[in-house]
Amino acid sequence: MLDVLVIGGGNAALCAALTAREAGASVLLLESAPRELRGGNSAHTRNLRCMHDAPQDVLVDAYPEEEYWQDLLKVTGGRTDEKLARLVIRASSTCRPWMVKHGVRFQPPLSGALHVARTNAFFMGGGKALVNAYYRSAEKLGVQVRYETPVDRIELRDGRFVAAIGRDGERFEARSCVVAAGGFESNRDWLREAWGRDERGEWPADNFLIRGTRFNQGVLLRQLIDAGADSIGDPSQSHCVAIDARAPLYDGGICTRIDCVSLGVVVNREARRFHDEGEDFWPKRYAIWGRLVARQPGQIAWSIIDAKAVGRFMPPVFPGTRADTLDDLARQLGLPVGPFVETLAAYNAACRVGRFDHTTLDDCHTDGIAPPKTHWALPIDTPPFYGYALRPGITFTYLGLRTDETAAVRFADQPSDNLFVAGEMMAGNVLGQGYTAGVGMSIGTAFGRIAGAGAAAASRLATARNHTAKEARHAFA
Structure with a gap:
C-alpha cells in the first residue's frame, strides 16, 4: 500500500511530499490542475517572510522573532x-537551506520592493520557478505526480483517513494523507454565502476578482467540515x-x-475618501485594501495620484487614466466632478508637508x-x-481546518493520527484577518x-502495527 497521499499541488503540498519522501515514505501527489497550470496560487508568489537575527545573503540587517510576531499581531x-x-x-529562519537543496534560488529584491529587503527573501524567477524546482526535485526523488486529478471526497473512519475518492470515482488508499488543496476563493457560490447581500440586495462577491488559480473550489474543505473536522476562521x-479593475477573473x-x-488618495464612486491611505508601510497594509473596497458601493474605488508619485511605486501592468486637470480626470473616470474636486481640494488643504520620505514613517500628514x-x-x-480603478482581488480564504503544532486535522478536538493539513486549508489558524x-x-x-x-511517521507506525498483527496471527495459526 502507498505510504503517503498528498492532495494539492502548490507550495505546501510540495513541501509535504518532499519531506515525506525524504523520510523514506512512498508518496503520490494529486494535483487537480493540468501540468501547465500546476502550483496553485504559489505560482503567483514572489517571496517568503523570514526571521533572521543577523544578515543572511539576500536578507539585510536583522528581523528577530519578536519583531516578526509584533508585525503579525498588528495586522491580525x-x-x-x-x-x-x-x-x-x-521555522522561517531555518527553511531556506532546505529550499535551496531542492532547487529554489533567491535574489535581492528588485527596485520597488527594497523596503522589504530586511524581512523578505525573494525567489529567483518568482513563484513559478519555485514550483517548477520543487516538482523537478520531487520527480528525481521518486514522488509520483498525477495531474488533472481532482479529489471530491475523503473517506474517514473514526477520524482516520481511509481513502480519497477522485471526481471520476477512482479510489486512492494510503496509510496517511496530507490535504493541502487550497481554500474556496474560486467558488463564487461559497463567496456569496460568506459575504451575503448588501443593503441594496446585491451580492458583493459577484464583483470580486480572483488573483490566483481557478481550481481552488474548497471541495475538500467543505466535505471535511461537513464530516466533523474542527474548523477555524471567518469565511468572509x-x-x-485592491487590484486593477481591468484584471482577468x-x-x-x-x-x-x-x-x-x-x-x-483613494475615493469611492461617490468621490469620497473612506480610509487612511498612509497608516503604515505598504507591505504591512496592502492586503487590507481589497476588503475596504469590497465594503464600498459597487465594490469599486479609484486610486488617485499626480506626477510627483510617478516612479516611486511598482508600476502596474495597465496604464492609469491620465488627465491634465482634476475635472477632466473625474469625467474620464465617470466620477461626479463636483464632489471629486471638492474632495481633492479638502485633502490638499489639509496636508501638512514635512520631510517626505516614502521609505520611513515620515511626518507628512493631514490635519x-x-x-x-x-x-x-x-x-x-x-x-x-x-x-x-480598483476591485477586490481575493488571493486565498481564511476559513480552514483547526490544527496544532503537529499539523493533524482535529475531530471533536482530538487529532487524527493519519490525516494532516497544510497551506491555505489551515492558514486561518495563524491569519484570522489581515x-x-x-x-x-x-x-x-x-x-x-x-x-x-x-504523515511519514504515521505510515511507519501503521506498517509496524501491521507487521505486529501479522506476527501475532502467525503465532496463533
Whole structure:
C-alpha cells in the first residue's frame, strides 16, 4: 500500500511530499490542475517572510522573532494562535537551506520592493520557478505526480483517513494523507454565502476578482467540515487586495496589484475618501485594501495620484487614466466632478508637508479631515494626474481546518493520527484577518514540512502495527 497521499499541488503540498519522501515514505501527489497550470496560487508568489537575527545573503540587517510576531499581531488584530504563529516564525529562519537543496534560488529584491529587503527573501524567477524546482526535485526523488486529478471526497473512519475518492470515482488508499488543496476563493457560490447581500440586495462577491488559480473550489474543505473536522476562521476573511479593475477573473497574479495607494488618495464612486491611505508601510497594509473596497458601493474605488508619485511605486501592468486637470480626470473616470474636486481640494488643504520620505514613517500628514492620512501626505496638485480603478482581488480564504503544532486535522478536538493539513486549508489558524507580505509562503512551508514528516511517521507506525498483527496471527495459526 502507498505510504503517503498528498492532495494539492502548490507550495505546501510540495513541501509535504518532499519531506515525506525524504523520510523514506512512498508518496503520490494529486494535483487537480493540468501540468501547465500546476502550483496553485504559489505560482503567483514572489517571496517568503523570514526571521533572521543577523544578515543572511539576500536578507539585510536583522528581523528577530519578536519583531516578526509584533508585525503579525498588528495586522491580525490579535486574531491569531500565538503558539502556531511563533512556530511558523521560527521555522522561517531555518527553511531556506532546505529550499535551496531542492532547487529554489533567491535574489535581492528588485527596485520597488527594497523596503522589504530586511524581512523578505525573494525567489529567483518568482513563484513559478519555485514550483517548477520543487516538482523537478520531487520527480528525481521518486514522488509520483498525477495531474488533472481532482479529489471530491475523503473517506474517514473514526477520524482516520481511509481513502480519497477522485471526481471520476477512482479510489486512492494510503496509510496517511496530507490535504493541502487550497481554500474556496474560486467558488463564487461559497463567496456569496460568506459575504451575503448588501443593503441594496446585491451580492458583493459577484464583483470580486480572483488573483490566483481557478481550481481552488474548497471541495475538500467543505466535505471535511461537513464530516466533523474542527474548523477555524471567518469565511468572509481572506487575503484580499485592491487590484486593477481591468484584471482577468482568474490568474492575474502580482502584476495586477495597484501599489500607489499610499502615495495619493483613494475615493469611492461617490468621490469620497473612506480610509487612511498612509497608516503604515505598504507591505504591512496592502492586503487590507481589497476588503475596504469590497465594503464600498459597487465594490469599486479609484486610486488617485499626480506626477510627483510617478516612479516611486511598482508600476502596474495597465496604464492609469491620465488627465491634465482634476475635472477632466473625474469625467474620464465617470466620477461626479463636483464632489471629486471638492474632495481633492479638502485633502490638499489639509496636508501638512514635512520631510517626505516614502521609505520611513515620515511626518507628512493631514490635519482636520476625516479620514486622516497619517504619513506621506503630499498635495495632489502637479499634473498630469492619474486614476486607477480598483476591485477586490481575493488571493486565498481564511476559513480552514483547526490544527496544532503537529499539523493533524482535529475531530471533536482530538487529532487524527493519519490525516494532516497544510497551506491555505489551515492558514486561518495563524491569519484570522489581515496579512503581511510573504507570510502565506512561510505558513505553507512550515506546515507543509510538519505535515509531511507527520504523515511519514504515521505510515511507519501503521506498517509496524501491521507487521505486529501479522506476527501475532502467525503465532496463533
